[in-house]
Amino acid sequence: MTDDTAIRTDDLEVTYTGNRDVTALDGVSVAFDENKLTAIIGPSGCGKSTLLKSLNRLHEIQPNAEIDGEVYLGDEAIYDTDEPLPEIRRRVGYVPQTPTALPLSIYNNVAYGAKIHGDYSRAELDDLVERYLRKVNLWDEVKDRLEDPGAELSTGQIQRLCLARSLAVEPEVLLCDEVTSALDPISAEQVEETLENLKEEYTIVMVTHSMDQAKRLADDVIFLYLGELVEASDTRSFFENPQHERTREFVKGHTAVDYDDEPSEEAATDEPPVASR
Amino acid sequence: MDRYTEQRLFGLLARASAALVLAVLALVVGVTLYRGGRVFVTDPAVALTPPGSRYMLDGGGGFFHAVLGSIYIVVPATVVASILAISTAIYLQSDYSSERTSDVINMFLNVLWGTPPIVYGVFVLTLIIAAGAQTSLIFGTVAIAIFQYPIMTRYADEALRSAPDTVREASYGLGATRFETARMTVRAALPGVIAGIIMGFARGIGDAATVLFTAGRSTQMPGGPFDSATTLPILIFEQASSFNAEVRSHAYAASFVLIVAVLGLILVSKLLAGRFARFAPGGRHS
Numbered sequence: 073m074t075d076d077t078a079i080r081t082d083d084l085e086v087t088y089t090g091n092r093d094v095t096a097l098d099g100v101s102v103a104f105d106e107n108k109l110t111a112i113i114g115p116s117g118c119g120k121s122t123l124l125k126s127l128n129r130l131h132e133i134q135p136n137a138e139i140d141g142e143v144y145l146g147d148e149a150i151y152d153t154d155e156p157l158p159e160i161r162r163r164v165g166y167v168p169q170t171p172t173a174l175p176l177s178i179y180n181n182v183a184y185g186a187k188i189h190g191d192y193s194r195a196e197l198d199d200l201v202e203r204y205l206r207k208v209n210l211w212d213e214v215k216d217r218l219e220d221p222g223a224e225l226s227t228g229q230i231q232r233l234c235l236a237r238s239l240a241v242e243p244e245v246l247l248c249d250e251v252t253s254a255l256d257p258i259s260a261e262q263v264e265e266t267l268e269n270l271k272e273e274y275t276i277v278m279v280t281h282s283m284d285q286a287k288r289l290a291d292d293v294i295f296l297y298l299g300e301l302v303e304a305s306d307t308r309s310f311f312e313n314p315q316h317e318r319t320r321e322f323v324k325g326h327t328a329v330d331y332d333d334e335p336s337e338e339a340a341t342d343e344p345p346v347a348s349r
Numbered sequence: 350m351d352r353y354t355e356q357r358l359f360g361l362l363a364r365a366s367a368a369l370v371l372a373v374l375a376l377v378v379g380v381t382l383y384r385g386g387r388v389f390v391t392d393p394a395v396a397l398t399p400p401g402s403r404y405m406l407d408g409g410g411g412f413f414h415a416v417l418g419s420i421y422i423v424v425p426a427t428v429v430a431s432i433l434a435i436s437t438a439i440y441l442q443s444d445y446s447s448e449r450t451s452d453v454i455n456m457f458l459n460v461l462w463g464t465p466p467i468v469y470g471v472f473v474l475t476l477i478i479a480a481g482a483q484t485s486l487i488f489g490t491v492a493i494a495i496f497q498y499p500i501m502t503r504y505a506d507e508a509l510r511s512a513p514d515t516v517r518e519a520s521y522g523l524g525a526t527r528f529e530t531a532r533m534t535v536r537a538a539l540p541g542v543i544a545g546i547i548m549g550f551a552r553g554i555g556d557a558a559t560v561l562f563t564a565g566r567s568t569q570m571p572g573g574p575f576d577s578a579t580t581l582p583i584l585i586f587e588q589a590s591s592f593n594a595e596v597r598s599h600a601y602a603a604s605f606v607l608i609v610a611v612l613g614l615i616l617v618s619k620l621l622a623g624r625f626a627r628f629a630p631g632g633r634h635s
Binding site: 128130133135158159160161162165166167168170172173174175176177184185188189221222223224234237238241 | 443444447513515516517518519520521522523524525526529533536537539625627628629630
């Protein structure tokens, strides 16, 4: 752990109990640096989302999740703590995979978090709503229809609304769960641009399926495989010089799948993947 | 029979049965509105005139006592039942109870829903006798509320279940408490919840068996919660079995009032639901 660690996990183990217990995370210790964007990648079912959600205890809304280990937000433990859970979740914001507007107006979607956490005057709320809608480049598109339902926006706009909503409670860390996977390419690009701007000010942890997205956006990359941490490094060395065999295979395999419909002879050669930016 | 004949025959059956629904509805509503309407033409204020002292014998005055009785009994019952039903429905979601608990409670609710309303009437009558009280408006309210509660709860539960889980996740993700999240889920499911409340209201205002021997079958204006009162469905039964032709004709006028009230309610529910559906995520209820 370095001084600029914003949040870190210590030997984190998450099990979903049921007819057959499933260990989603198996002793993961990893640190996320302040004001950086860290991408979590790995094959489906490797525990990416579980790791993300365990950072603000959101997996607990599933009744059968059991956790061992600890997460530290700064120096503070978030599991073994007296701090109320809603306060922890305020400090570690979450943007869901499916763009979901709360059943409120556009204005109140952004103001809702602030309203439940504190007393704000109408003027302060007006100010806050405008500030965060501007931050996600949505203000100009919605400023004349703030009282319309959030659900009437386009999917891409809703996802930026979700970002604004999460930022408006002034979190220290922002968790993003495949936030562009449900979007069309143009909307996805807009959300990526927004994230690009946000990472100057926020610690962002992002789960993604897209290697390209990780390459474009992330400062650091974490690779999980079957609930275990395989590799964590800065983006450049992760893609250009992976330390582990599994990482190499995954990066290579994904390149093939991403660029061609079927893995081809060419993609199977040992060429290092080319960073797209 | 070849596949195409089969298809054609079923198409006919499907259309015919749908047409039958329309025909029955048109006939029932039409007859009621026509015969009830005739009473309103000669005596426009009949629904707003208090009954004369010998109303059931000579039809003197009107049946405002039953209109008022229905409102006084069913409106508070609907308010009480809605609060209980929405609270129960929230409890049945995974944040508050296990799947097994909610399955069991839902089964009980289905039993309650299927229980004939006359049984609730007898049940409340037992309470009245045990308490040494008299049949009165307030007991009618209790009986109707018990009758409405399972209907509204099942509707609200289904509505809450169909609200997208992502709303819950988003709400918790912002640091909302469990109660704040439950409120948000109800908002997301509001069109369905309102439909349930209106359905409960419509069933309540139209039910006779529950109030038959709990509210007191009064033929006077209701004075207070402990006065005996009557409702439109009971009055209709009594009017229709009267030997006086004028009283009998009033049964259609009273039915007219009931049908218009129910149609109006359904209209209001559609309008409200449409209004809130705009806010529902994905607009799935619209």
